[in-house]
Structures are given as C-alpha cells and as structure tokens.
Amino acid sequence: MNDKPSVIRETDEDARKQARGLMHDAAHAALAVIDPETGFPSVSRVLIAIDADGAPVILVSGLSSHTKSLIKDPRASALFGEPGKGDPLAHPRLTVRCSAERIDRQGQAHERIRGLFLDRHPKSKLYIDFPDFCFFRLVPLDASLNGGFGRAYILSAADLMIL
Amino acid sequence: MNDKPSVIRETDEDARKQARGLMHDAAHAALAVIDPETGFPSVSRVLIAIDADGAPVILVSGLSSHTKSLIKDPRASALFGEPGKGDPLAHPRLTVRCSAERIDRQGQAHERIRGLFLDRHPKSKLYIDFPDFCFFRLVPLDASLNGGFGRAYILSAADLMIL
Numbered sequence: 474m475n476d477k478p479s480v481i482r483e484t485d486e487d488a489r490k491q492a493r494g495l496m497h498d499a500a501h502a503a504l505a506v507i508d509p510e511t512g513f514p515s516v517s518r519v520l521i522a523i524d525a526d527g528a529p530v531i532l533v534s535g536l537s538s539h540t541k542s543l544i545k546d547p548r549a550s551a552l553f554g555e556p557g558k559g560d561p562l563a564h565p566r567l568t569v570r571c572s573a574e575r576i577d578r579q580g581q582a583h584e585r586i587r588g589l590f591l592d593r594h595p596k597s598k599l600y601i602d603f604p605d606f607c608f609f610r611l612v613p614l615d616a617s618l619n620g621g622f623g624r625a626y627i628l629s630a631a632d633l634m635i636l
Numbered sequence: 637m638n639d640k641p642s643v644i645r646e647t648d649e650d651a652r653k654q655a656r657g658l659m660h661d662a663a664h665a666a667l668a669v670i671d672p673e674t675g676f677p678s679v680s681r682v683l684i685a686i687d688a689d690g691a692p693v694i695l696v697s698g699l700s701s702h703t704k705s706l707i708k709d710p711r712a713s714a715l716f717g718e719p720g721k722g723d724p725l726a727h728p729r730l731t732v733r734c735s736a737e738r739i740d741r742q743g744q745a746h747e748r749i750r751g752l753f754l755d756r757h758p759k760s761k762l763y764i765d766f767p768d769f770c771f772f773r774l775v776p777l778d779a780s781l782n783g784g785f786g787r788a789y790i791l792s793a794a795d796l797m798i799l
Contacts, residue, residue, distance in 0.1 A: 480699055501724035503666035503715050505677035511733075514668035514677040516715040517780075518729050536643055538780070552666050552679040560759055561664035566681050570674075596723055617680075617701070 506542040527634040535605035576608040669705040690797040698768035739771040
C-alpha cells in the first residue's frame with residue numbers, strides 16, 4: 474500500500490473519524506489469515522471488540538483453522554463495515570492490515586481484554602473461559618478506507634488508534 | 637484443510653445445499669488475496685455473481701489492490717453469508733478456497749459472464765465496460781461451512797458446483 478495512485482484522496486480528519494467509527498461500531502469482521510499448509514489466504518468471520526488503545530481484539534477457538542494459522546504466521550487483514558441495504562459497494566468499509574499478538578492468559582492484558590470483550594459480547598461468557606479459547610490483539614499497521622464510490626484513502630496506524 | 641478434527645461433521649446433502657445456497661444468495665463476499673509486495677493477506681468487499689457451473693464471478697477495477705494481487709497470485713479465499721441479526725456467529729457462513737482465473741475480454745466466456753453479472757447487478761452497467769475493469773472466475777478448490785455453532789463441514793469443489 475505504498476503506491477498512491479491518483480484515486481487516493483488526501484487523508485483528513487473526516488476520513489480518520491469514519492475509519493475509527495467503522496472499527497468501533499463493528500460487532501464482527503472478516504478476518505483474513507495465511508494458511509501455513511497451503512500458503513493460501515483464508516477468510517472467516519470473527520467477533521470484534523476494541524482495546525483501550527483502539528486495536529481490535531478477537532476471541533478464537535484453538536480448534537479453528539484461523540487460530541492455527543495466526544499462531545504460525547501473525548500477518549492478518551480485517552474487513553470492517555456492514556454492506557447495508559442496496560448496492561453493497563455504496564457503503565463504507567475499511568481494510569486494516571495488522572499483526573496478530575496472542576494474549577497470554579496469565580498476563581496483565583488478559584483481564585482487561587476479557588472485560589471489554591464481555592461488555593461488547595455478553596453471550597461470549599458461555600465460552601470465553603474455555604481452555605482452548607484465546608484472545609489476539611490485531612495491531613494495526615495501516616489501512617485502506619473505501620468511503621463509497623470514489624472516496625478512497627490510505628490511513629496509517631496512528632490514524633486508527635486512540636492516542 | 638486436510639486435517640479433520642472431531643468437530644467436523646460428515647458432509648451430507650443438507651450441508652451441500654446450504655453451502656450452495658450461501659453462494660447463490662450472495663450479492664457480495666469478502667475476498668481475501670495475498671499482497672505480493674508484503675506477503676500479507678488482504679480482505680475487501682466484492683460483488684458476486686455465479687457462473688453457469690456454480691463458480692463465483694467477480695468484477696473488479698484494475699486500479700484496486702485486490703486486482704493487482706490476483707494478477708500476480710491467483711490464490712484467494714471468499715467468505716459468503718450474511719451475519720444477520722443477533723449473534724453474528726449464530727448465522728451460517730462459508731469460506732471457499734479458490735483459484736482466480738482472469739476472463740479475457742475477447743474470449744468466449746466474457747459475453748456469458750457479462751450477461752449473468754448484469755442480471756445479478758443491474759447497476760454495474762455504469763462501469764462494467766470500463767477498460768480497466770475485468771472479471772475473474774473464483775474456481776473453488778474446497779470449502780469450509782460453518783452452519784452455526786457446532787455445525788462445521790469440509791466440502792469438496794464437487795460439493796459446491798452444479799454438475
């Protein structure tokens with residue numbers, strides 16, 4: 474995402490707000506990872522909460538293939554934004570390139586993330602403490618915002634985070 | 637997706653029908669590709685139509701990064717299925733591992749695909765013939781169906797296609 478063709482607009486405060494809003498409003502996202510066995514990308518649906526610094530957080534089962542992939546290769550991408558009614562491409566969406574950090578269950582961050590995830594997804598209490606489930610922080614590297622036809626922006630990690 | 641842990645159910649006709657239904661009902665999907673510059677996966681929203689044999693078809697702009705990625709690396713993954721209301725993970729979704737084939741504008745397949753895409757997305761007539769737009773067939777290799785909590789299946793390409 475280093476090249477900036479002329480269709481990319483200059484990032485402004487409206488674009489930053491829209492991008493953060495898409496992440497913060499999202500209950501779920503499409504998460505892309507790399508399957509270490511085949512090298513293929515693989516995309517699946519995950520529940521999303523947002524950590525104190527603005528990084529998305531996911532709760533995943535160790536039995537699922539996306540978890541096995543992230544443990545071997547932290548490179549990931551997450552798509553935020555609902556398609557809504559009418560033309561799906563008329564609705565804004567955000568692709569965040571991110572590096573996945575597994576959260577140690579014994580570490581300091583776990584309790585904070587467990588709390589905010591439960592606040593966002595109360596039904597997750599049914600499985601949040603299962604031994605095969607774990608959290609990952611999806612630490613943003615940069616992002617591509619498509620605010621609707623002709624409204625494309627490249628954003629930095631700092632544009633997305635709460636500083 | 638070669639390992640089949642015990643949580644994977646035996647594929648039956650109901651699973652095949654559900655998987656095909658998720659593809660055929662979809663107006664859009666989340667498409668994951670590999671960015672050739674960084675090796676990261678990247679996921680974005682694309683419009684979907686279904687070709688005569690059951691393969692999903694996308695129409696993409698040559699200016700977009702997913703198109704540049706697919707031209708260099710045909711390995712892709714597409715997520716079908718709306719999250720609906722309530723818990724997003726309670727709704728069925730399908731991840732299809734696929735190989736992307738670019739459709740030559742001068743070839744026999746183009747006219748067929750252009751017609752079925754217009755039928756599915758009438759508003760695409762505004763840009764379908766733009767010189768930088770092109771079609772790809774996403775030829776299925778295999779798929780993972782999550783029919784809701786505890787209902788996981790692995791499907792073959794034949795399970796998804798219209799034979």
